[in-house]
Amino acid sequence: MKNFNKIFELANLEVSSNSEIEKDFEKIVNWVEKLKEVNTEDVKPPEVYSNIMILRKDIKNKFEGREGILLNIPEKKDDFFVVPRVVKNG
């Protein structure tokens, strides 16, 4: 059986936040299992995806929105993001 708590942990979501979600999740996983009926040996990708991901030249561009980025930081000190301490003392 699937370990639902592990999935919540991987997704960085609280398990206890809503028990309905857990029930729905199980239902949805069972629902998509119908896919197993389809035989999928020897399948190629379609052509619309064959000419994509063409890399652009690696040229430096000036980004004008620096101030705008700083304005969106929920908690900052000078021009730095503030987060709870991530390294241990001493």
Next chain:
Amino acid sequence: MDELYKKNLRELLNLLDKNEVSPEEIYSIFLNRIDKEEKKINAFITKEEKLIYNKNGYIKGIPIAIKDNIITKGIKTTCASKFLENFVPPYDATAVKRLKNAGFSIIGKTNLDEFAMGSSTENSAFFTTKNPWNLERVPGGSSGGSSAAVASLEVPVALGSDTGGSVRQPAAFCGVYGLKPTYGRISRFGLVAFASSLDQIGIFARNPEDIAIVLEIIAGKDPKDATSSEKGTEKYSDFYEINPKNIKIAVLKVPEKSLSFEIKNAYRKFISFFEKNGFILEEVNIDLWEYGLYVYYIIASSEASANLARYDGVRYGRRAKAKNIGELYLKSRSEGFGDEVKRRILLGTFSLSSGFYDEYYMKAVKVRNKIAFEIKSIFESFDYLILPTTPETAFQIGEKSDDPISMYYSDYFTIPPSLGGFPAISVPFQIGEKSKLPIGFQIVSNYFNERNLLSLAYFYENEIKFENKIIRRF
């Protein structure tokens, strides 16, 4: 002059060219119209009171509404999520930038299901938009704010986004035209990512010509989106002449039980419209159609789980109070996301997790490719494919909100073309006799055939004249 809001984009352009009206007059008439309609419709999350436009552009300040998951410099962009309630983007999406360069003014940002996940706007963290034809019904989704705004004459045109049907389904529910172009036709740069291999910006209007005018402004290669196509764009509003006896249309064979009584009957009439006009029609079957839904929910959710990993509460958006960094991520996300977003992140995380990846995600990718080939093979012998847009007309607000799987079936007909990256347009056909709600159908064509698609839609609108029905009704 007071009824200028009834004019479409082409008509407004003509009036401006003849100097019969000023951009300021147009803008203030639409602002008034929005004020009046919003009391019942609730299509807009943010409204821009001030007219700002590029005076060198040929659109001369005509207003457009933008779905609130497409970023707009200096204008709040929320994705209808508590997480981004106060987010003000530092730059414009490429599509928005091109609209502004052409002279469009942004009059507001429209409601959607949170992060475009849903089919009714009921998953918006703020409010549900009402269907202008019946205020107790949903406008469809996820781009329900944009479709309702265009139907209720609050704006002539609007942008939406379509991942599995989020432009076409609300277009059908609201009785307007909604185009989802070929994957890669319009840059996704600045469209807040939900499922990157499926997301595509789309356009709403009350006629195909207005869609074509907007498409020719925003389509085309963008160095900032590696998946945008290098294929040249066309003058989409320069329509081909339609000569029915040379055009072959595939008609999708649809299981009777998958359609409501009203849509089943309307589908027959829609098909006979093309027959009567002399087109060559043939019924086709797509064997794997029904598997599209499962494929879609696995792939779109998998991509969403990766794309939404960026919402951690550190750099922008909602930040929860927390003692340590792990708790900061956990709480910010758990408090900031609504239920449907969580369901999809969980399904995606599961499908990509070690031990289930091959069985779910890879399996879905393979079936997706098979579906794409099946549709592609139709375009070897046909010019277009026609089919329903939705299984039923707009449903009641609240009717499906407790049952996610029944809501997912709303996209039954729109998902397969998205999985293959094909361009598709939903066209309004008639008002249901019993429901008094609009019924729409889809026309799909081969890759990058938007000009053919819009040409047929233009021919169709000239016969059907659905735009007049909207104008008379609202």
